Amino acid sequence: MLAPGARRRQGRAVAATVAVLLAVALAGVSIGAVDLPFDQVLGSLARHLGLDAGTPLPGVEDAILVEWRLPRVLLAGLVGGLLAVAGASYQGVFRNPLADPYLLGAAAGAGLGATLVIEWGPARFGPLGTVPAAAFVGALVGVGLAYALGTVAARHGGGTATLLLAGVAVTAFLTAAQTLAQQAHSEDLRQVYSWILGNLGTAQWDTLGDVLPYAAVAVALLLGCGRSLDVLAVGDEEASTLGVRPERVRLVVLLAASLATASAVAVSGLIGFVGLVVPHVVRRLAGTSYRSVLPVSLLGGAAFMILCDLVSRTVLAPSELPVGVVTAFVGAPFFAALLRVGGPSR
């Protein structure tokens, strides 16, 4: 149903983003604390793909490329893509340019869940450990609370803005609860702090394998809802006459976007601003139809996060910055500029 012009524009945007993503990913695996010759990186990658081209890297360097950098770049891409597509979806559902996983209680809920387990439970990080699981539950509780509160308030005559306000209230409450928990066990502060700032440094193939299924479900659901979100953008009543049930779309998109957020948070900690920044850039490039915004946000978020991770591990090499610091460094000024200029889109 997309007009031919819009479809062409979408095609071009997707192709351009894929090209950027590939270039960034190649840079991501080639650059790091240890110097690996670029031609040998290509040689090694070709060798692992079953091609015999060029000289591969020697033993340890090859292991660094395959066992550390490759899974890390892929996980960064996955996390960035998930956060960005979740952000775009939240913005669509709430028709609010400032909606993102971090304003809706998802991140605060995840933070509380993780803190509780680090301080009182058997804290196990890594895929399917207790910390990611608690973060996952916390994220769903956070968004669930915000959604329930917001729906009740909306019935009393608020617009969709009430949902966002509910998210802010829930975030404040959960953050306070988390701080309270931290006070009680200050000896674990550093561990909590390190997790809150985001960490991709220990990504391995297993991490990737464990988050991928959840990510696939969430992404499939969200991409499938592009058209419904476009219709919803016209307004609830109009959407109803067009055969879209607004409440149901909201619920499905919220669940799927929260699943995406929780999957990302569970493996990488709290990485802010990606869900906010990326969809807005994408709208400027690819138009405002959610059928374009969602897939291009997925790809663009992946490229953005791989780039941020690259900066975080090279700017002070051989030491690293938490990746959340880099995303916020870019994200916060962008957020400010957005407030100043006014959203270009809904």
Next chain:
Amino acid sequence: MSDRTGSTTTPAPRRARRAVLAALAATPLLLAACGSASTGSPATSGSVAASSSPSGAGTGTAAADAVQAVYPVVVKADTGQVTVPARPSTIVSLSPTATEMLFAVGAGAQVKAVDDQSSVPAEAPRTKLSGFQPNAEAIAGYRPDLVVLSNDVNGIVAALGKLKVPVLLFGAPATVADGSVQELALGAATGHAAQAQQAVDTTRRRIAAAVARTPKAAKPLKIYHEVDNTYYSVTSSTFIGDLYRQFGLVNIADSAPKAAGGYPKLSAEFVITAAPDLIVLADGTCCQQNAATVAKRPAFAGVPAVTSGRVVVVQDDVASRWGPSLAQFAEKVADTLAGKA
């Protein structure tokens, strides 16, 4: 689904996979649900340059301790010169290291309350007081005549100053020697200068002995100290790094730029290629790390420390213990280097 090329680690639990398959199976339903018309698809910082200088005579020998030091005594802490007007009899310590030192210098009987992290010695009067979130009122409730801290958080030093309680702030030192200076100052302030000197000498002697019995390697050995399993480490600008330097070890974390601070987070790939000969794990409790888990990390099997069995687990809180327990730590390092641990 996932590319597991060259994966050497264990397979993911099956239960989660099954849950995911169930969720995948439900996806078409959820898609249909989305609109009827839609289609598918570290530690503290700061160094100390303290020195004790009793204002008056009366220090120097154990006998003098037993008789009495002459007060007021002026000692130098991180905040500058602090006057202790009389021999303190109600000391509150909110620093695990200070607690150890106070008991080592013989002032244990004067210590009436210590913070929740002061686990050594066992007889220290532990309370719910926190050194991370100190509460001036709660501290004042013990009517202390001396408070010892390692962190000036929430303006606690100023708050206690208003209550006219002498406060000694001793943060983590940059060198082992600076730590000894703190212990001497505590001895002077509590009226145990001579015993403090003995305690400091004992620690110094034990560390020196541990260093002396370590065979000198032809080529300096490289150390990687792990604070947690996200590769936070310590550089030579910390007292732990200083101890390693005394062993003639080269600290791989020193390659990190100054901007990364004394406790930089290293890249895993850098740790591998830096090829450390000794790995000290201070994350055995928090993060369940040990020699076996390190060997299992991708590409770590060939790291010299792993192949030669020089991977040792130490107490997690080693970075907040720069007092008497430093001798034990040094002995553990010596044992590991000698292949005995």
